[in-house]
Amino acid sequence: MQLQWNRSEDGKASTVTISLGDVNLEDEKDWPTIAKFHVEWSRKFMDVLVPIVKDYVNTVALQS
Numbered sequence: 001m002q003l004q005w006n007r008s009e010d011g012k013a014s015t016v017t018i019s020l021g022d023v024n025l026e027d028e029k030d031w032p033t034i035a036k037f038h039v040e041w042s043r044k045f046m047d048v049l050v051p052i053v054k055d056y057v058n059t060v061a062l063q064s
Helices: 028-063
Strands: 004-007 015-018
Touching: none
Parallel strands: none
Antiparallel strands: 004 015
16 A cells, blocks of 8 residues: 655645545445445554654653
């Protein structure tokens, strides 16, 4: 899978996205596939990002 980094022009926020192709949000037959995709990738994002954010917060707290 390829992640896409979308940096805002003002530099205040960014988004990271990943897309699931060949599905139609309006087709109920695709909903289980979409739900499974969300569960799987939400967990992967959390497993990677939460430790990074915790480490950052702890580093900032130690500097205060």
